[in-house]
Amino acid sequence: MVSKYQIVLSTCPDEQSAQAIARALVEQRLAACVNILPVMQSVYLWKGSIQQDKEQLLIIKSTVQHYNKIEQGIRALHPYELPEIIAVPITNGLNEYLKWLENPE
Numbered sequence: 001m002v003s004k005y006q007i008v009l010s011t012c013p014d015e016q017s018a019q020a021i022a023r024a025l026v027e028q029r030l031a032a033c034v035n036i037l038p039v040m041q042s043v044y045l046w047k048g049s050i051q052q053d054k055e056q057l058l059i060i061k062s063t064v065q066h067y068n069k070i071e072q073g074i075r076a077l078h079p080y081e082l083p084e085i086i087a088v089p090i091t092n093g094l095n096e097y098l099k100w101l102e103n104p105e
Helices: 015-027 064-077 095-102
Strands: 005-012 033-046 049-063 086-090
Touching: 005 015, 005 064, 015 033, 015 049, 015 064, 049 064, 049 095, 064 086
Parallel strands: none
Antiparallel strands: 005 049, 005 086, 033 049
């Protein structure tokens, strides 16, 4: 079964960029809701060396049909050279909540 709904994950280096991206996606009606989880520690390999940074995680709830525009919106506002943008399908959930993802008002 193909899901109509998704969660898109993206990390940001600071609160300012996280807020800007979250607000833009909701204002453009590309996401019903964006949660910002503050100050997590990321350890990753980048250009041959191990990096460790504090980041903020965006949890973007939307429909699959908006993925391409969400990706474009994040890329346009994101300060990273290669931002994390990962979509995960929502296979189950409260029916009323999932319907709200389609028509947030």
